[in-house]
Amino acid sequence: MIRLLIDKKGKKYLAKDNKIQTHLGVVELENASPGSIVTSHLGNEFYVLKPRICDIYDKMERAGSVILKKDIGLILAYTSLGSGDIVVDAGVGSGGLAIYLANIVKPKGKVYAYEIREDHAEIARNNIKLAGLEDYVEIKIKDVRKGIDEEADLITLDIPDPWEVAEHAYNALKHSGYVVAYSPYIEQARKANLAFREAGLKEVKTIELIEREIEVASVGTRPRTRMVGHTGYLTFARKY
Amino acid sequence: MIRLLIDKKGKKYLAKDNKIQTHLGVVELENASPGSIVTSHLGNEFYVLKPRICDIYDKMERAGSVILKKDIGLILAYTSLGSGDIVVDAGVGSGGLAIYLANIVKPKGKVYAYEIREDHAEIARNNIKLAGLEDYVEIKIKDVRKGIDEEADLITLDIPDPWEVAEHAYNALKHSGYVVAYSPYIEQARKANLAFREAGLKEVKTIELIEREIEVASVGTRPRTRMVGHTGYLTFARKY
Amino acid sequence: MIRLLIDKKGKKYLAKDNKIQTHLGVVELENASPGSIVTSHLGNEFYVLKPRICDIYDKMERAGSVILKKDIGLILAYTSLGSGDIVVDAGVGSGGLAIYLANIVKPKGKVYAYEIREDHAEIARNNIKLAGLEDYVEIKIKDVRKGIDEEADLITLDIPDPWEVAEHAYNALKHSGYVVAYSPYIEQARKANLAFREAGLKEVKTIELIEREIEVASVGTRPRTRMVGHTGYLTFARKY
Amino acid sequence: MIRLLIDKKGKKYLAKDNKIQTHLGVVELENASPGSIVTSHLGNEFYVLKPRICDIYDKMERAGSVILKKDIGLILAYTSLGSGDIVVDAGVGSGGLAIYLANIVKPKGKVYAYEIREDHAEIARNNIKLAGLEDYVEIKIKDVRKGIDEEADLITLDIPDPWEVAEHAYNALKHSGYVVAYSPYIEQARKANLAFREAGLKEVKTIELIEREIEVASVGTRPRTRMVGHTGYLTFARKY
Numbered sequence: 001m002i003r004l005l006i007d008k009k010g011k012k013y014l015a016k017d018n019k020i021q022t023h024l025g026v027v028e029l030e031n032a033s034p035g036s037i038v039t040s041h042l043g044n045e046f047y048v049l050k051p052r053i054c055d056i057y058d059k060m061e062r063a064g065s066v067i068l069k070k071d072i073g074l075i076l077a078y079t080s081l082g083s084g085d086i087v088v089d090a091g092v093g094s095g096g097l098a099i100y101l102a103n104i105v106k107p108k109g110k111v112y113a114y115e116i117r118e119d120h121a122e123i124a125r126n127n128i129k130l131a132g133l134e135d136y137v138e139i140k141i142k143d144v145r146k147g148i149d150e151e152a153d154l155i156t157l158d159i160p161d162p163w164e165v166a167e168h169a170y171n172a173l174k175h176s177g178y179v180v181a182y183s184p185y186i187e188q189a190r191k192a193n194l195a196f197r198e199a200g201l202k203e204v205k206t207i208e209l210i211e212r213e214i215e216v217a218s219v220g221t222r223p224r225t226r227m228v229g230h231t232g233y234l235t236f237a238r239k240y
Numbered sequence: 241m242i243r244l245l246i247d248k249k250g251k252k253y254l255a256k257d258n259k260i261q262t263h264l265g266v267v268e269l270e271n272a273s274p275g276s277i278v279t280s281h282l283g284n285e286f287y288v289l290k291p292r293i294c295d296i297y298d299k300m301e302r303a304g305s306v307i308l309k310k311d312i313g314l315i316l317a318y319t320s321l322g323s324g325d326i327v328v329d330a331g332v333g334s335g336g337l338a339i340y341l342a343n344i345v346k347p348k349g350k351v352y353a354y355e356i357r358e359d360h361a362e363i364a365r366n367n368i369k370l371a372g373l374e375d376y377v378e379i380k381i382k383d384v385r386k387g388i389d390e391e392a393d394l395i396t397l398d399i400p401d402p403w404e405v406a407e408h409a410y411n412a413l414k415h416s417g418y419v420v421a422y423s424p425y426i427e428q429a430r431k432a433n434l435a436f437r438e439a440g441l442k443e444v445k446t447i448e449l450i451e452r453e454i455e456v457a458s459v460g461t462r463p464r465t466r467m468v469g470h471t472g473y474l475t476f477a478r479k480y
Numbered sequence: 481m482i483r484l485l486i487d488k489k490g491k492k493y494l495a496k497d498n499k500i501q502t503h504l505g506v507v508e509l510e511n512a513s514p515g516s517i518v519t520s521h522l523g524n525e526f527y528v529l530k531p532r533i534c535d536i537y538d539k540m541e542r543a544g545s546v547i548l549k550k551d552i553g554l555i556l557a558y559t560s561l562g563s564g565d566i567v568v569d570a571g572v573g574s575g576g577l578a579i580y581l582a583n584i585v586k587p588k589g590k591v592y593a594y595e596i597r598e599d600h601a602e603i604a605r606n607n608i609k610l611a612g613l614e615d616y617v618e619i620k621i622k623d624v625r626k627g628i629d630e631e632a633d634l635i636t637l638d639i640p641d642p643w644e645v646a647e648h649a650y651n652a653l654k655h656s657g658y659v660v661a662y663s664p665y666i667e668q669a670r671k672a673n674l675a676f677r678e679a680g681l682k683e684v685k686t687i688e689l690i691e692r693e694i695e696v697a698s699v700g701t702r703p704r705t706r707m708v709g710h711t712g713y714l715t716f717a718r719k720y
Numbered sequence: 721m722i723r724l725l726i727d728k729k730g731k732k733y734l735a736k737d738n739k740i741q742t743h744l745g746v747v748e749l750e751n752a753s754p755g756s757i758v759t760s761h762l763g764n765e766f767y768v769l770k771p772r773i774c775d776i777y778d779k780m781e782r783a784g785s786v787i788l789k790k791d792i793g794l795i796l797a798y799t800s801l802g803s804g805d806i807v808v809d810a811g812v813g814s815g816g817l818a819i820y821l822a823n824i825v826k827p828k829g830k831v832y833a834y835e836i837r838e839d840h841a842e843i844a845r846n847n848i849k850l851a852g853l854e855d856y857v858e859i860k861i862k863d864v865r866k867g868i869d870e871e872a873d874l875i876t877l878d879i880p881d882p883w884e885v886a887e888h889a890y891n892a893l894k895h896s897g898y899v900v901a902y903s904p905y906i907e908q909a910r911k912a913n914l915a916f917r918e919a920g921l922k923e924v925k926t927i928e929l930i931e932r933e934i935e936v937a938s939v940g941t942r943p944r945t946r947m948v949g950h951t952g953y954l955t956f957a958r959k960y
Contacts (some may be wrong), residue, residue, distance in 0.1 A: 001373065004416070006442075006480065008430035009248060010442075010443075032415070033259060034415050035415035036480070046849045047480045049415055049480055050416055051391065051416065052319070052320050052322075052393075052416050053322060054317075054319065054320035055316065055416070057320070060270040069317040069318055070313075070317065070449060072313075072316060072317045073312075073314045073315070073316050073317030073318070073449075074309075074310060074313045074314030075313070075315045076313050076317060077294075077309040077310065077312045077316065077340070078294065078313070079292070079294065079308055079338060079790050080292045080297070080343060081342055081344070082292075082293060082343035082346070083289070083323045083343065083344060083345070083346045085345060096355075097312070100317070100320060103322035103323065104321070104322055104323060104344050104404035105323070106323045106324075107323060107347075107348075108347075122394075123364075124732045124737050125332035127860055140431075143465070149368030149953060151293075153403075159814060174288055174289065175274050175275035175289055175290065176289040176292050176295070184411075184940070185939065185940025185941060185942050185943050186454070186461060186666055186940065186942055187940045187941060189456075189938065190456050190461050193454075193456040194456060195365065197848060202246075202250075203250075206452060206454040206456060207451060207452065207453055208452045208454060209310060209449055209450070209451055209452075209453065210316075210449070210450040210451075210452070210930075211447060211448075211449055211450075212448045212449075212450070212949060212950075213445060213446065213447055213448065213949075214426070214429060214446040214447065214473060215429050215430075215444060216432075216433040216434060217429075217454070219905065220904070220905025220906065220908065221426060221429075221430050221905060221907060222905050222906055222950055223448070223906055223949050223950035224949045225948060225949055225950050225951070226946070226947075226948065226949055227946075227947060227948075227949030227950075228946065228947075229933075229945055229946055229947030230932075230942055230943035230944065230945050230947075231945070233454060238264060240246065240287045240289050241598075254640075263694060273710065343619065356590045388570065424700070424702055425699065425700025425701060425702050426701050426702055426906055427698065427701060446657045449647075450690075452709060453651045453709075459665065460664070460665025460666065461665060461666050461667060462664055462665050462666055462710055463709050463710035464708075464710065464711050465708065465709055465711070466706070466709055467706075467707060467708075467709030468705065468706065468707075469703050469704045469705055469706055469707030470692075470702055470703035470704065470705050470707075471705070483907060484855055485895070486960065487832050490922075490923075507805060514895050514896070515895035515960070526783065529895055529896040529960050530799050530801075530895065530896055532799070532896050533800035533802060534797075534798065534799065534800035535800075537800070549794075549797040550793075550797065551788075552792060552793075552796070553792075553793030553795070553796050553797030554793045554931075556788075556790055556793050556797060557774075557789040557790065557792045557793030557796060558774065558793070559772070559774065560772045560773035560774035560775075560777070560823060561760055561825065562772075562773060562823035562824055562826070563803045563825070563826045563827060563911065564826075564846070567825060570960060577948055580797070580800060583803065583823050584801070584803060585803070586802070586803045586804075587803060587827075587828075588827075597757050608743075611863060615826070633772075638751045644762075655754050655755035655769055655770065656724070656754070656769040656770055656775070665940060666934070669891060669936075670936050670941050673889045673934075673936040674936060676954045677786070678882060680729075681727075683730075685933060686933065686934040687931060687932065688931075688932045688937060688943070689929055689930070689931055689932075690929070690930040690931075690932070691731070691794075691927060691928075691929055691930075692927070692928045692929075692930070693925060693926065693927055694913075694928060694953060695908060695928040696904070696909075696910050696913040696914060697904070697928060698959060700802035701906060701910050703928075704804065713934060718913045720726065720755070720767045
């Protein structure tokens, strides 16, 4: 059983076994049920929790940069992904998006995760297993630009050249399904946008989200003075 | 069977029956399968689609303002709502958020939708049925400020005074679960933020999302010149 | 003497003469000094003010779109335009930016306003006169892409192809002077940015400003729900 | 003569004398005219420039945080400050805003800079002298909340409690003049906004500017991934 430990400063640890070594001491977890507090051999306390998928996402090993939560959220909301849906996720990278998708489409849906790099696929495989979602994600070592094998409700493209997949997406999507491309650069988003239209996809739309955290302090309220300025553009399109 | 019709200008219609009257003519749908094109008695063509939940959301009857998709997405992503989760959604309003939530937590999860206004509950009930999610949402005519009956993974609060629910949320949440308050005004967000901390909730965070659509035209690329400037603040907190 | 009239609803009128016709009646201004209140022949009251340059800007005749105040402000602040500076402003358009610039550089500085369209130059000429700044702006019917005649502290480019002026700007700028290009589209900003670097200009920087108005109401405080999503990008560069 | 030196990495130095010590060696400036290149005794080259006010602002000694350029720009543009205007600037802090204002209103205008802290006034005095603007700024060790002695076109308030100055501002402003309060926290902006209205000031408006730098690289174009999330709110009001 995987558990999330949180120390008194808020630092989090994923414990994959019944024993975990931290800089605050060794923690024995055999009898630690979620919701309890455990003490390390150095006398430091930790909350013990059943991790949610967002915790796995936060603490998992990463292969390169991942799609941030705000952008994952926009994909989920604009496409209204639901339980039972079939998703093609390419490239899977470290699997951050894949575990979000699988956690929603399970138990009857499935995520087909395309990846061309075996090393990334290996990291993703481990992360998906950590999330307990291995039954709902099938990793395929395949270049999505060569074609898509599944009929999908949603196709997510986190690859440098999503425009190369526009026609494959059109062919693979179910009617009323969505394809979404995530692109750090505006030129990529533009090319994806135009290629999606060219391929006959509908409701093509490129969106950027800016996320601001609001600081609530006794002295007053204001947006944080440092923030992430940009992650990427999301280009949505739909089949009908 | 409910179907989504889209005319050649992109205007959408929800057809609840096998016949629908539009300003472009009467459309007979008895033999119209999703993915096909039908023609009205005036000769106008419509795409016929199986609506996704986002289509129901777009076209359903509304009681007051609804939480926009970008904000729904942030809730989904920050809490990593998944299939099987138990959600308390208060107040349900016209049910826009509820159908998103139910579409994810089904088939084993459930949404308990609190609402104090019978007229809003009635609209929500119809919209939830339209979405085919009536088995996964239980509408309760109850004031969430009086208490929460369920043990929940997620509690969403779209009410004017979410701070009144901070302690109930603490008591009702499962360990590692989340409460989220949606507030148009910064003063509301501040009060919710402080009340959540006061109630012993953790990881309290207030976020605002700004959504920009990027126009891709032959003359060039730029953010749209008119945009929604603000919807609301989301205040997240977690139980442990 | 030019005067600004403001009715009780906040609507503003520029009165160029001692008599002005409004939909609230005829107003006689012969004896109306700034700061007083006058009454029209229909009994409606107006504040009488000496207009500032921002009032002329707001009420002047416009030839196409103008650079918005937020963007004018960024130009002023990033270049620290001051009294006595020499400015080349191309194309002058309706003169909105030119009157801001001239109002700062006077009495010893000067704005050389390049414009290729005689009709725009005529509108600008009138607006500059309305602002009382005709001694500080020289309008030249000349294509700035053909060269710049003056040695300038600041060159402002509100033209579709500012990259064509990169070398002329380098040659015309005084040491430590600035050139700024205003571009609605990101592709224009990119080309200007690269051309400025190519021409040997330094500190090349492209900026976008997003302006949000905050609504302060008795019910609470929040950003306005509708806003201008985008105006343009400003690309700055410097000579040394 | 004050000079700006810029090394090959873009790092800047203000040289107040004919000799300056840098980590790249000692630089003799006796015969260095603006626009030339000088070499340190260690063989490193520097551009020599006549500093503009923005350079003084960038390199001057600072007493606490200063108003950023984007916000200075908005003040300049919304009030259309011009040559000859009379300004009251309170509190002056390190004088960053004051030198911008004085550089515009000179030679006939004047900035009256109120400050209650003698140590800040001393820093401001030095910075203003560095900028060569000592003839156009009069520093007054006075609490602006006790009253304003001058008749002003513009009053700028960078103090924690600008609402305390609302009535004094109303009394001191010329007709059509502006008062502007800079406030980091939304609660301060709200109080200023309401107090300005209460004092009979007109066109009361609270604005926030978000500044994004656009990165233009060979790989593509995008907003910078790290940015300043917030500086402050500007609340404008006008007398008539």
